[in-house]
Amino acid sequence: MTIDPILLLEIVLTIIMIISAIIAVETKHLVAALAMLGLVSLQASVYFLILQAPDVAMTEASIGAGLSVGIFAYAFWKTGETEEKLENLEEMDKGVLIK
Amino acid sequence: MVPHDIPYSMIIIATLLIGAFISGAFAKMRKSLGIITGIIVLSLSFGFSIASAIDVFTNGVRIELAGGWLPPTGINFYVGPFSAVVVSIGLFLALISFIFQYKEISPEKAPAYLPLFILFVAGFSGMLYTGDVFNFFVFMEILSISGMVLIASLESKHSSFAAFKYYVIASLSSSMFLVGVAIIYSSTGILNMAFLSESIKGVNSDYIKFASVLIILALAAEAEMLPLGLWVPDAYERAPSFISAILASLMGISGVYGILRFVNVVFPGVEGIRYVTTTIVIIMALLTVFVTELVAAIQNRAKRMIAYAGMAQLSIIAMVGILGTEASSAASFHIINIMLVEFLLFMTTQYFTGMGDALGKNNFSVAILLSIGALAAIGMPPFGPFWSKLYMVISAYTAGCPLISIAIILGSVAEVYFFARVLYHVWKSGIKIASCPEKRVAVLMLVALLIVLIGIYPKIVISTVLPKMGSDLAGVSYLDNVLSVVGWSL
Amino acid sequence: MIIFWAYISAIGLISIGIYGLLMKRHAFKLIISLGLISTGVNLLLISIGYIIGGTAPIYPKNLNISAPMVDPLPQALVLTAIVIETAILAAALSLAILMHREYGTLDVRVIWRRLR
Amino acid sequence: MIIRRIFAALFAIFFFISAYVLIADIGFGNNKMDDLVGKYYIENTIKDTTALNVVSTVVVNYRGLDTLGEVTVLFVASVSVGVLMARFKGSKLWNVSTTPIHITAGRILFPLIWIFGAYIFVHRHLTPGGWFPGGAVIASGVLLLMLAFKDYLPSSKLITFSESISGSLYVLVGLIGLAIGGYFLYDFVYRTYGIGTIGTLISGGFIPIVYTIIGVKDGVELSGILHHLSRDDTE
Numbered sequence: 031m032t033i034d035p036i037l038l039l040e041i042v043l044t045i046i047m048i049i050s051a052i053i054a055v056e057t058k059h060l061v062a063a064l065a066m067l068g069l070v071s072l073q074a075s076v077y078f079l080i081l082q083a084p085d086v087a088m089t090e091a092s093i094g095a096g097l098s099v100g101i102f103a104y105a106f107w108k109t110g111e112t113e114e115k116l117e118n119l120e121e122m123d124k125g126v127l128i129k
Numbered sequence: 130m131v132p133h134d135i136p137y138s139m140i141i142i143a144t145l146l147i148g149a150f151i152s153g154a155f156a157k158m159r160k161s162l163g164i165i166t167g168i169i170v171l172s173l174s175f176g177f178s179i180a181s182a183i184d185v186f187t188n189g190v191r192i193e194l195a196g197g198w199l200p201p202t203g204i205n206f207y208v209g210p211f212s213a214v215v216v217s218i219g220l221f222l223a224l225i226s227f228i229f230q231y232k233e234i235s236p237e238k239a240p241a242y243l244p245l246f247i248l249f250v251a252g253f254s255g256m257l258y259t260g261d262v263f264n265f266f267v268f269m270e271i272l273s274i275s276g277m278v279l280i281a282s283l284e285s286k287h288s289s290f291a292a293f294k295y296y297v298i299a300s301l302s303s304s305m306f307l308v309g310v311a312i313i314y315s316s317t318g319i320l321n322m323a324f325l326s327e328s329i330k331g332v333n334s335d336y337i338k339f340a341s342v343l344i345i346l347a348l349a350a351e352a353e354m355l356p357l358g359l360w361v362p363d364a365y366e367r368a369p370s371f372i373s374a375i376l377a378s379l380m381g382i383s384g385v386y387g388i389l390r391f392v393n394v395v396f397p398g399v400e401g402i403r404y405v406t407t408t409i410v411i412i413m414a415l416l417t418v419f420v421t422e423l424v425a426a427i428q429n430r431a432k433r434m435i436a437y438a439g440m441a442q443l444s445i446i447a448m449v450g451i452l453g454t455e456a457s458s459a460a461s462f463h464i465i466n467i468m469l470v471e472f473l474l475f476m477t478t479q480y481f482t483g484m485g486d487a488l489g490k491n492n493f494s495v496a497i498l499l500s501i502g503a504l505a506a507i508g509m510p511p512f513g514p515f516w517s518k519l520y521m522v523i524s525a526y527t528a529g530c531p532l533i534s535i536a537i538i539l540g541s542v543a544e545v546y547f548f549a550r551v552l553y554h555v556w557k558s559g560i561k562i563a564s565c566p567e568k569r570v571a572v573l574m575l576v577a578l579l580i581v582l583i584g585i586y587p588k589i590v591i592s593t594v595l596p597k598m599g600s601d602l603a604g605v606s607y608l609d610n611v612l613s614v615v616g617w618s619l
Numbered sequence: 620m621i622i623f624w625a626y627i628s629a630i631g632l633i634s635i636g637i638y639g640l641l642m643k644r645h646a647f648k649l650i651i652s653l654g655l656i657s658t659g660v661n662l663l664l665i666s667i668g669y670i671i672g673g674t675a676p677i678y679p680k681n682l683n684i685s686a687p688m689v690d691p692l693p694q695a696l697v698l699t700a701i702v703i704e705t706a707i708l709a710a711a712l713s714l715a716i717l718m719h720r721e722y723g724t725l726d727v728r729v730i731w732r733r734l735r
Numbered sequence: 736m737i738i739r740r741i742f743a744a745l746f747a748i749f750f751f752i753s754a755y756v757l758i759a760d761i762g763f764g765n766n767k768m769d770d771l772v773g774k775y776y777i778e779n780t781i782k783d784t785t786a787l788n789v790v791s792t793v794v795v796n797y798r799g800l801d802t803l804g805e806v807t808v809l810f811v812a813s814v815s816v817g818v819l820m821a822r823f824k825g826s827k828l829w830n831v832s833t834t835p836i837h838i839t840a841g842r843i844l845f846p847l848i849w850i851f852g853a854y855i856f857v858h859r860h861l862t863p864g865g866w867f868p869g870g871a872v873i874a875s876g877v878l879l880l881m882l883a884f885k886d887y888l889p890s891s892k893l894i895t896f897s898e899s900i901s902g903s904l905y906v907l908v909g910l911i912g913l914a915i916g917g918y919f920l921y922d923f924v925y926r927t928y929g930i931g932t933i934g935t936l937i938s939g940g941f942i943p944i945v946y947t948i949i950g951v952k953d954g955v956e957l958s959g960i961l962h963h964l965s966r967d968d969t970e
Contacts, residue, residue, distance in 0.1 A: 055639035084863035139919035150902035197918035241818030267804035278815035289717040638747035676789035690773035695793040706812030713819035
């Protein structure tokens with residue numbers, strides 16, 4: 031039995047894509063999450079290429095993996111949040127002052 | 130009376146877009162130049178919309194093609210009586226609000242603020258005119274992004290978070306809408322609303338049911354229906370009053386119109402879908418009416434309360450609008466009234482900051498205006514909403530949904546309670562507040578006068594404008610009108 | 620049973636995004652989740668227009684095409700949708716920066732409580 | 736917290752399975768080309784417009800109004816970043832030190848980058864790519880200038896003016912179509928005057944014109960976003 035290389039590529043892409051999406055959502059480091067978001071966009075653009083949509087692939091690569099990541103990085107830099115800082119809600123309810 | 134062969138709606142959109150593009154540049158040179166450009170553009174398009182309304186009422190529905198491609202391949206605008214009238218009112222209110230606000234805007238903000246405002250109006254007009262599903266989405270995005278930024282643009286307190294809330298909901302709902310469009314397209318291969326209504330009949334109805342749920346939920350965010358309408362009270366409270374006024378009177382109406390277009394025109398051909406769409410709309414609407422009227426009663430801040438009251442009215446319109454032709458004309462009557470009343474209420478609450486204020490002693494004319502708005506919102510007899518509420522109650526009852534009639538009446542009872550509180554605080558003696566310039570009072574008087582006039586002569590509206598608007602909103606002969614332009618059939 | 624990998628990745632991205640929306644309370648995480656959802660929706664639209672063995676909808680200069688072309692319309696829709704999503708994203712990030720300036724944190728639930 | 740996580744995960748998995756079951760039935764990769772509209776586009780593109788790239792034709796010609804809306808949305812994005820960042824005034828974001836290498840490379844590369852960007856969006860009716868990359872390349876040229884020449888910041892007046900001029904030009908092209916052919920965004924170049932030979936640069940009706948306009952607009956818009964973002968907030 032021979033395996034179609036395109037099919038193999040699709041399977042690998044799907045698996046990596048979903049793993050990187052999960053990391054993007056779960057990780058505490060916002061920069062890593064951003065990198066993973068860019069990676070998902072890049073893989074999506076490869077997928078668009080496989081699905082015979084070269085116009086969309088080029089646009090997605092330039093926007094999803096380029097522009098959005100840039101704007102995101104700028105926002106991180108501007109706010110100084112590189113990690114997911116969360117306040118403790120229960121303490122807040124008890125009246126402990128935050129900032 | 131007006132020349133017939135001009136594509137008015139396309140020209141309105143083109144005028145607004147050009148106006149949005151150039152007003153920013155002009156405002157960069159001088160703020161007043163930008164303001165003048167905006168006023169010229171909005172008045173021009175208001176004039177065109179009046180002309181288009183006259184044209185539609187004398188010569189019937191107009192289909193206007195973009196790029197000259199016939200409907201299923203190209204995009205067409207469907208200028209029916211409903212959209213013609215509602216866009217005229219919307220542009221009128223936008224013009225008033227634009228004149229109203231020019232002093233509040235600082236010269237640094239003006240180059241960005243003016244285009245956003247005009248684009249908001251352009252998105253509204255486009256949503257009401259378009260006859261194509263995806264084009265509807267594009268205009269909806271123009272409306273919602275510019276609305277989102279408008280909420281936060283003047284940086285009043287907490288407005289950034291209110292706008293962010295709206296961003297989360299709007300972005301989620303736009304994704305849901307796109308999935309719905311994708312499913313519809315995959316099973317029919319068409320995006321034109323009129324042709325969809327025909328070719329959607331033959332396909333597997335399960336997909337279309339799923340798609341209809343997604344699309345209605347997505348539009349419910351715009352139509353301010355719970356659960357996705359949660360963004361409304363915060364956003365309308367935190368935004369500056371003249372922005373809340375224009376958002377409240379235009380944004381919700383466009384969402385409700387979208388729901389009614391999809392439920393009445395696009396989907397009804399599918400087997401068994403009537404049950405799904407009606408149930409979901411009525412459940413969401415009843416929930417919204419119940420919750421918002423209850424929550425509004427315990428509010429202490431006037432703007433927040435009015436926002437809740439407006440949500441309830443929009444849900445009532447959505448419920449009544451899906452019940453058939455007669456009920457649709459009642460709903461379109463209420464849409465006209467609600468746009469005017471919400472606008473007046475939000476504009477006047479600018480001078481009424483809390484329940485402790487005694488507006489009546491310091492600022493008699495504004496207090497009168499606010500009272501007119503509040504009484505009209507309740508549905509007191511000499512004002513327009515009284516007739517439209519009565520009409521809706523009767524038509525919902527005759528259409529076989531007494532539950533909806535009861536909901537409308539109960540809602541009005543709750544509104545009596547909380548608007549009475551507002552009136553009490555307005556006329557009670559108390560603290561001093563800022564006075565309002567006479568010019569603005571005169572402009573707002575115009576809106577109040579319209580509400581009173583509709584209330585005194587309801588028969589003129591009911592007999593001339595409403596029947597055509599109602600049948601348009603109910604989707605009567607939508608496909609035939611489009612097919613008459615194409616000259617061929619499926 | 621044939622497995623449609625394109626659908627799996629599209630729907631997978633959407634579900635992970637929904638999971639993120641439900642779980643996360645940091646504003647940037649919410650924006651990232653919504654970005655994942657919109658990428659998934661775009662992928663879904665493109666894969667709906669795909670035909671097995673099809674070619675891209677671009678004619679060669681001699682106008683001879685051997686295989687059927689895939690549906691061009693979803694591609695046009697996605698081109699529009701991508702740009703719209705980026706526009707929303709830019710506006711949302713500016714909002715987040717404003718929020719950080721006003722509240723000093725981006726934890727949505729903390730801000731929500733401060734609002735009351 | 737853990738209950739919430741489990742609930743969210745279960746909901747996502749439930750959504751995944753139900754959506755997959757429902758959508759998989761649509762059929763992946765089947766020829767759904769009784770698809771009225773898609774089939775029409777593929778069969779008639781060359782006859783109607785002489786363009787080779789069907790997607791470009793759909794984007795600009797058949798569904799031109801969508802693209803006008805899309806360009807408008809991008810304009811909204813640039814404007815909104817501007818209005819939300821308007822409070823923060825100041826100098827430049829990048830405090831990188833420039834070296835002679837930067838400056839020399841900037842001088843040589845900048846025109847080439849712009850020429851390449853123009854090449855991309857002028858050829859969109861013949862080759863794939865969409866209109867966005869061309870504009871992005873132009874904006875990257877501006878970014879290079881901003882990085883190489885420390886004092887160079889495109890004046891915000893210039894950006895606003897080019898934004899409004901290029902946006903208005905697109906609407907004006909539509910209005911010219913209205914005047915000549917009777918429809919807004921009518922392809923007057925090919926359908927009225929018949930200009931264009933298949934496969935050459937001058938073909939595809941008004942697609943090259945429109946793409947040049949929106950490519951420039953896109954580049955300006957992105958430079959505008961860069962410009963708005965690059966203000967430092969030393970208040």
